Amino acid sequence: MSTPASLCAVFQQTAARTPEAVALRDHVHGGALTWSEYAAEVAALAAGLAGVGLSRGGTIALMLGNRPEFHLLDLAAVHLGAVPVSVYNTSSPEQLAHVLRDCGARLAVTERQYLPRILASGVALDAVICVDGPAPGAITLGELKAATQADFDFAVAWAAVGPDDLLTIIYTSGTTGLPKGVELTHANLLAEIDGLTQVVDLRPDDVGLSYLPAAHIADRLAGHYIPIVYGLQIVCLSDLARLGEALQQVRPTFWAAVPRVLEKMRGRIEDALATAPTPRRWALRAAMRTARDGRRGVAYRLADRVLLAKVRAQLGLDRARWVMSGAAPLPPAVLTYFLELGITVCDVWGMTETCGVATLNPPAAIRPGTVGRALPGVELRLADDGELLVRGAIVTRGYRGDPVRTGELFDGDWLRTGDVATVDADGYVSIVGRKKELIINAAGKNMSPVAIESALLSACPLVGTVAVVGDGRPYNVALIVLDADALAALHRREPGADPHPLVADGVAAANSTLSRVEQIKKFAILPGPWEPGGDEFTPTLKLRRSAVSAKYAAEIDRLYPTPGAS
Numbered sequence: 001m002s003t004p005a006s007l008c009a010v011f012q013q014t015a016a017r018t019p020e021a022v023a024l025r026d027h028v029h030g031g032a033l034t035w036s037e038y039a040a041e042v043a044a045l046a047a048g049l050a051g052v053g054l055s056r057g058g059t060i061a062l063m064l065g066n067r068p069e070f071h072l073l074d075l076a077a078v079h080l081g082a083v084p085v086s087v088y089n090t091s092s093p094e095q096l097a098h099v100l101r102d103c104g105a106r107l108a109v110t111e112r113q114y115l116p117r118i119l120a121s122g123v124a125l126d127a128v129i130c131v132d133g134p135a136p137g138a139i140t141l142g143e144l145k146a147a148t149q150a151d152f153d154f155a156v157a158w159a160a161v162g163p164d165d166l167l168t169i170i171y172t173s174g175t176t177g178l179p180k181g182v183e184l185t186h187a188n189l190l191a192e193i194d195g196l197t198q199v200v201d202l203r204p205d206d207v208g209l210s211y212l213p214a215a216h217i218a219d220r221l222a223g224h225y226i227p228i229v230y231g232l233q234i235v236c237l238s239d240l241a242r243l244g245e246a247l248q249q250v251r252p253t254f255w256a257a258v259p260r261v262l263e264k265m266r267g268r269i270e271d272a273l274a275t276a277p278t279p280r281r282w283a284l285r286a287a288m289r290t291a292r293d294g295r296r297g298v299a300y301r302l303a304d305r306v307l308l309a310k311v312r313a314q315l316g317l318d319r320a321r322w323v324m325s326g327a328a329p330l331p332p333a334v335l336t337y338f339l340e341l342g343i344t345v346c347d348v349w350g351m352t353e354t355c356g357v358a359t360l361n362p363p364a365a366i367r368p369g370t371v372g373r374a375l376p377g378v379e380l381r382l383a384d385d386g387e388l389l390v391r392g393a394i395v396t397r398g399y400r401g402d403p404v405r406t407g408e409l410f411d412g413d414w415l416r417t418g419d420v421a422t423v424d425a426d427g428y429v430s431i432v433g434r435k436k437e438l439i440i441n442a443a444g445k446n447m448s449p450v451a452i453e454s455a456l457l458s459a460c461p462l463v464g465t466v467a468v469v470g471d472g473r474p475y476n477v478a479l480i481v482l483d484a485d486a487l488a489a490l491h492r493r494e495p496g497a498d499p500h501p502l503v504a505d506g507v508a509a510a511n512s513t514l515s516r517v518e519q520i521k522k523f524a525i526l527p528g529p530w531e532p533g534g535d536e537f538t539p540t541l542k543l544r545r546s547a548v549s550a551k552y553a554a555e556i557d558r559l560y561p562t563p564g565a566s
Contacts, residue, residue: 006186007167007228008079008158014231015039018204023227024068025235027246033068035231043154044145045076051147052127052139054107056081056160059169061105063087063096063114065238066210069131069141071224073109074168074214079158083166085181086215090533093120095179100125103169103181103400110138163187169400170217170352181400182352191393192221192355193229195375199360200322200346202230206253207319209246211237216540217356218327222256247316255323259330260541262323262345264485265315266337267461271489283307288340308342317343322363324348326356327540329431329450332368333458339366347371349431353396353415354378359429370428380423381414387435388421389414420448437545439470445517449545452476452520455513460506462486462499465530465537467548468520469556475521477559478507479552481528500525522559526552 004010019036026032033041054060060077062084064070070086077084085103087096100108100123109129110118118128119137130138167186171179210223227234237246243261273281287303312318323338326348338345349371350358359380361372374380378392395415398406409416420432432438433448440446449468456466456478464483470476482499490497503525511519530536536548549556 004190005163006158006161006165007075007189007225008161008186010190011042011075011079011228012039012158014228018231021204021231022233023231024071025233026068027235027237027250028239028242029067031068038072041072042075042079044148045072045141046079046154046157047148047152048141048144048146049073049076049082049107050080050152050157051149052107052144054080054082056157057166058082058107059085059103059105061085061087061096061100061103061108061118062214063089063091063108063110063118064131064214065089065111066212066214066219066223066236067131067238068236069109070214070236071234073129073131074224075228078167079154079161081157081161081165083169085169085171086213086220087171088213088215088533088539089114090539091117093117093122096121097123098178099171099181102171102178161186163190168220170215170220172352180402180405182396183398183400184352184355184396188355188394188396189221189225190229191377192357192375193226195377195392195394196226196357196360197230198376199362200254200324201363202226202232202254204231206230206232207250208232208234208254208256209237209250209252210234211240211243211246212256212258213539216327217350217352218256218258221356222254222324244316248314249316251316251319253319253321255317255320257323257325257345258327258541259325259334260328262325262330262334262338263457263461264483266334267483267486267489269311269315269341270461271486274489274493280307284311288337304342311341312343315343320344322346324357324360326350328542329454331454331458335366335368339368349419349429351417353409353417354390354392355394355396358390358392358394361428367428370424370430372429373427374429380427380429382421382423383411383416385435386420386422386432388417388419388429388431390417391415439468439476440472441470441476441517442472442474443517447476447515447518452510452514452518453478455510456480456506456520459509459513460503462490462502463506464528467536467543467545469549473560476519477556478520478523479548479555480523480525481530482525484529524555524559526555 015035020034022032023035023038024033074084087099106126108118108125111132112135115135128138129144163186167184167189169181171181212219235250284307287307323345325345330347335345344363346361348357348360350356358378359372359374381389391414418435420435422430433450438446439449452468453466465481467479507520533539
């Protein structure tokens with residue numbers, strides 16, 4: 001793929017190439033836009049944004065759910081050479097105030113349900129645009145379009161956008177401290193897609209599903225940018241509770257997932273099997289064993305058609321040629337489970353600072369337990385302490401208005417990832433854990449809490465969330481929150497059943513896969529849930545470990561022999 005000047009140029013080429021093909025659908029509210037309609041709306045909204053003061057280099061905040069208006073307004077701003085900044089819908093007024101001031105936004109786009117928080121942030125904005133109807137303190141999309149100035153030249157505006165212009169600023173949620181604004185250019189993004197699509201297959205008639213937060217690079221990449229480059233159809237899902245329904249109806253041909261969604265899918269399959277007739281349960285297990293052992297003869301093809309294909313159809317993944325899992329570690333047992341079902345799940349690794357994906361398991365050569373190999377055009381190196389360093393055109397130029405933290409991000413022209421990793425002889429990368437999160441116990445032994453947590457999540461479907469603690473302690477303990485769906489299924493099968501013995505069995509099973517020093521000696525089951533954007537999790541489901549340790553200090557101390565011991 002030749003590299004065009006900007007995403008604007010790519011979008012205009014795509015819209016001209018397939019004008020009547022459907023580009024966007026709204027699963028919740030209904031309606032669809034073709035590529036020609038998409039392009040016309042972008043032009044009209046860009047003119048309106050220019051009329052209310054947005055210009056080249058300016059920033060505009062978007063606080064929207066997964067709906068077509070996000071795509072339209074994001075691209076309208078991009079065509080002006082302006083910089084859209086999507087914010088998490090869970091953000092408080094105080095968090096919004098930091099992001100709005102840090103990026104210098106003078107305009108904001110939102111929905112009525114989020115408007116009060118935008119207004120309560122106290123940040124002076126030139127205009128707030130509400131996409132779903134009139135609301136006090138905001139203008140409508142109709143009023144925005146009416147603000148167009150007669151001398152505005154849309155074609156001149158987007159043609160002036162070049163590869164080194166900013167495409168977006170994405171704020172990392174961060175497990176500590178204030179979020180950092182990662183600056184990504186058009187060149188960064190186009191290099192990312194060029195490398196990515198040399199490894200995975202994309203086709204003009206592909207259909208994807210946008211349901212992850214637009215403030216995160218994962219949905220921005222898979223649900224917004226890639227479809228623009230390849231002219232794919234995206235279905236927007238603003239109600240995550242309807243994900244299962246949407247998957248069954250949309251039947252995406254490619255899909256970006258996160259480990260927690262895949263873990264819950266596996267749990268639902270297992271719950272259904274627990275009450276299925278014994279012959280069916282046995283037959284499915286046998287078919288999955290056949291897939292795992294690589295015996296893919298006539299018997300496997302029959303089992304796949306009769307059993308495994310039905311499971312894939314029930315999940316809505318019967319057309320999916322590949323599923324990409326990222327944003328958090330995927331337990332190898334979960335990955336293997338889906339491979340046995342005939343679903344190609346490619347575990348990836350990357351950061352916002354690398355446009356989302358830097359390494360990828362090739363669909364035809366997946367190695368569970370690794371995050372694959374470097375994308376074409378990406379270089380990797382291990383520092384003396386095992387930290388993974390990255391170099392290439394996908395790497396950010398730095399953090400918005402923060403030269404100090406930008407300086408700390410780089411070692412020369414190598415990006416410091418903060419992840420400790422190993423790389424095998426074939427270039428496959430395994431992530432050991434976050435450099436700053438490694439546990440060093442009282443005996444001076446180093447270990448990764450992520451690896452221990454992954455083992456427990458694989459061993460016990462009842463466990464929804466786990467945080468392993470042991471830094472400076474004599475042994476490791478675990479704080480566990482049960483999965484609500486799995487617990488409900490247990491109580492349907494066995495009313496009043498105590499989950500504690502099952503969790504204990506899961507801990508024992510996980511410990512059998514760990515070294516003695518890594519093993520969990522004690523655990524506590526805590527009330528939940530731990531929600532994205534709450535005290536325990538960032539909006540992208542990364543554990544706030546220091547916050548967890550502080551909030552549950554009493555519970556942790558009770559798991560050690562001397563209360564208050566450190």
